[in-house]
Amino acid sequence: MSNIMETMEKKVMPPMAKLNKNKVIKALTMGMMATMxxxxxxxxxxxxxxxxxxxxxxFLAKTGVDVHMNAVINGTTQLMALYIVFAIxxxxxxxxxxxxxxxxMLSLGSYIILMPQQVMVDNAPILALTKNYLGxxxxxxxxxxxxxxxxxxxxxxxxxxxxxxxxxxxxxxSKSLSPTFIAIIVFIVVxxxxxxxxxxxxxxxxxxxxxxxxxxxxxxxxxPWSVVIVFMIINFLWFFGIHPNTILSVYMPVLxxxxxxxxxxxxxGQPLPYFAFxxxxxxxxxxxxxxxxxxxxxxxxxxxERYKTMGKLAIVPSLFNINEPLIFGVPIMxxxxxxxxxxxxxxxxxLVGLIFIKLGAHAKMNPSISLPWTMLSPVGAAxxxxxxxxxxxxxxxxxxxxxxxxxxxxxxxxxxxEESIGE
Numbered sequence: 001m002s003n004i005m006e007t008m009e010k011k012v013m014p015p016m017a018k019l020n021k022n023k024v025i026k027a028l029t030m031g032m033m034a035t036m037x038x039x040x041x042x043x044x045x046x047x048x049x050x051x052x053x054x055x056x057x058x059f060l061a062k063t064g065v066d067v068h069m070n071a072v073i074n075g076t077t078q079l080m081a082l083y084i085v086f087a088i089x090x091x092x093x094x095x096x097x098x099x100x101x102x103x104x105m106l107s108l109g110s111y112i113i114l115m116p117q118q119v120m121v122d123n124a125p126i127l128a129l130t131k132n133y134l135g136x137x138x139x140x141x142x143x144x145x146x147x148x149x150x151x152x153x154x155x156x157x158x159x160x161x162x163x164x165x166x167x168x169x170x171x172x173x174s175k176s177l178s179p180t181f182i183a184i185i186v187f188i189v190v191x192x193x194x195x196x197x198x199x200x201x202x203x204x205x206x207x208x209x210x211x212x213x214x215x216x217x218x219x220x221x222x223x224p225w226s227v228v229i230v231f232m233i234i235n236f237l238w239f240f241g242i243h244p245n246t247i248l249s250v251y252m253p254v255l256x257x258x259x260x261x262x263x264x265x266x267x268x269g270q271p272l273p274y275f276a277f278x279x280x281x282x283x284x285x286x287x288x289x290x291x292x293x294x295x296x297x298x299x300x301x302x303x304x305e306r307y308k309t310m311g312k313l314a315i316v317p318s319l320f321n322i323n324e325p326l327i328f329g330v331p332i333m334x335x336x337x338x339x340x341x342x343x344x345x346x347x348x349x350x351l352v353g354l355i356f357i358k359l360g361a362h363a364k365m366n367p368s369i370s371l372p373w374t375m376l377s378p379v380g381a382a383x384x385x386x387x388x389x390x391x392x393x394x395x396x397x398x399x400x401x402x403x404x405x406x407x408x409x410x411x412x413x414x415x416x417x418e419e420s421i422g423e
């Protein structure tokens with residue numbers, strides 16, 4: 001174990017720390033997180049419009065209220081790419097020391113310019129934008145465009161390619177006019193990109209990105225087993241002190257794209273394309289990375305004063321998926337006793353999830369309901385999926401508790417011996 005720790009400190013931690021500070025990664029993470037108000041703010045409406053009570057849904061349909069409630073979902077989570085482009089561009093420009101609003105405007109304009117702007121109605125072309133290129137289909141393309149356009153803007157701005165206004169001109173006017181030359185260059189470049197991709201078999205840049213980049217990433221990254229592998233890696237690195245956000249920031253585009261695609265399919269009455277992926281993910285990270293809620297429950301049986309105290313302090317935060325008290329307080333980090341259960345907690349939870357998926361516990365999963373990450377897992381499952389799924393989550397918590405128990409009992413006995421010697 002000491003050799004592994006030494007290798008991690010010398011070989012793994014430096015590049016991970018560097019990755020965590022990378023401006024592109026930080027901009028992607030900050031941009032994704034900035035969309036949380038859209039999903040959390042609409043969760044009550046999503047619950048209400050899809051509440052599994054026939055008399056209620058019939059009432060909504062009869063009065064026409066369901067159309068307006070669905071419009072809230074359609075105008076937020078189903079247009080996620082639109083908001084992500086704006087947020088990523090803004091944060092990336094700010095991180096590079098430039099004006100975030102200008103970068104957002106240029107990126108958003110470029111994003112819309114590059115998408116198809118005609119639909120066929122009765123064999124006649126109509127000017128319109130479709131949700132196909134505003135939601136999950138265009139998320140990967142939107143992220144790339146936001147980063148590239150913002151990078152170009154920041155480069156040209158740094159070169160001083162701006163209109164310098166006299167001091168007598170109000171700051172607001174000066175600020176809005178100064179990037180005029182930059183905007184002209186950006187949109188000329190975007191125009192040529194649009195013309196170039198229109199000449200290909202793909203027809204537009206989004207279909208090209210989805211066909212060559214997005215689809216392969218989603219095929220691997222959004223499979224049920226990939227989420228297990230990714231979270232095992234997260235547990236492994238968290239054990240050595242590398243925060244889960246380092247990996248999650250890279251994996252976030254997959255999570256957002258899969259979630260948005262599921263919402264779009266659900267709203268259309270179609271099968272969820274990433275059903276198994278989302279269902280399995282609900283059984284992973286119960287109580288935080290490493291499913292440490294199981295360990296917190298084990299501590300309630302502690303004999304030593306050390307673990308009795310820690311159990312009382314950690315159980316409530318663990319219920320709400322906050323496990324820093326355990327990671328740093330036990331500690332789990334760099335503690336060989338807990339290495340095995342922390343790594344195995346993910347496949348154990350996933351196995352329980354697979355059983356309940358096969359039993360049909362997630363047949364009525366509603367992906368349009370997004371809850372805070374601090375929501376109690378069984379309660380969240382009951383709201384988004386049903387009581388059967390909530391029972392499945394409880395069984396997964398029980399399974400990881402059993403996994404942690406023998407390792408905890410060993411640590412508890414060691415602590416009890418140390419306390420008796422100290423007396």
